[in-house]
Amino acid sequence: MTSQESIPKQNEVLIEGMVSAITPRATAPGDFETAIPGLTFFRRESPAAPVVCMVEPSVVFVAQGVKQLWLGGQSYRYDNSSFLITSLDLPADSEVVTASPERPCVGLTLKLDLKIVAELIAHGSLPGRLSRSVGTSVGIGETTAAMLRPVSRLLDLLDEVEAAPVLAPLIQREIHYRLLTSDQAFKLRQIASVDGQGYRIAKAIDWLKLNYAQPFRVEELAARLQMSTPNFHQHFRKLTAMSPLQYQKWLRLNEARRLMMNEHLDVSRAAFKVGYESTSQFSREYSRFFGVPPKRDIAALRLELKT
Secondary structure, X not given: OOOHHHOOHHHHHHHHHHHHHHOOOOOOOEEEEOOOOOEEEEXXXXXXXXXXXEEOOEEEEEEEOEEEEXXXXXXXXXXXXEEEEEOOOEEEEEEEEEOOOOOOEEEEEEEOOHHHHHHXXXXXXXXXXXXXXXXXXXXXXXXXXXXXXXXXXXXXXXXXXXXXXXXXXXXXXXXXXXXXXXXXXXXXXXXXXXXXXXXXXXXXXXXXXXXXXXXXXXXXXXXXXOOOHHHHHHHHXXXXXXXXXXXXXXXXXXXXXXXHHHOOOOHHHHHHHOOOOOHHHHXXXXXXXXXXXXXXXXXXXXXXXXX
């Protein structure tokens, strides 16, 4: 965990302001939407093992505590000296490392608008430190005062109901600009560049999210993106830490879990709804992925909600 002494003095007041803005609006463990579209708060009061989640293109700031994201066996740890950025929709595992009731882990998530990213890139004149050693589409960047100032102004707008709809988009645009001048800029550039491989992988993910229940051939999807099959495989795995078929399986299993939990479908109906032809195959893959069979998993989740 980063000690307070290691945080630049100019950042301390801004970080303390974030804590003061978030804690009254996130009074219990959970995630909380705000009046500003795309901005959510989170609060955790104890360390927690990794939980499976779908991470959208977003930037996450921890104001207090420590979190960690796991993707493809690689960990991305962040606290109030760093931010997490993701440029694709990614299945990952989110872990709370440091939190307590006295000092809860609190922070915010801001969804990224890749159209704004593309517009800012097209406008040109973007300075910044670009690194081409991108790896996956997840990164940890250094939290600077230049980044924190617009975030602080965005939080201030929560107390200005009439001004927020007008000013929030302008401040969000500035935050996008700051990200494009940060040490994580290339992760956004690779996705927003129309002639880049990252852009094509983003389009593949959009297609899979819409058609996850349908069988597909990787060769045909690669051809749709004007990529060779080996090249498509290589870049998809590089950016998402999984193959296209594994990504489809993740989408299917999590949608099936949602259907059983929220819409009370039984195992067979949920399996067929998401594209499985065999209930036994679905149950095997579900057990491998979530660690327990579907019925037991849903029963445990419902019990948690009651306690």
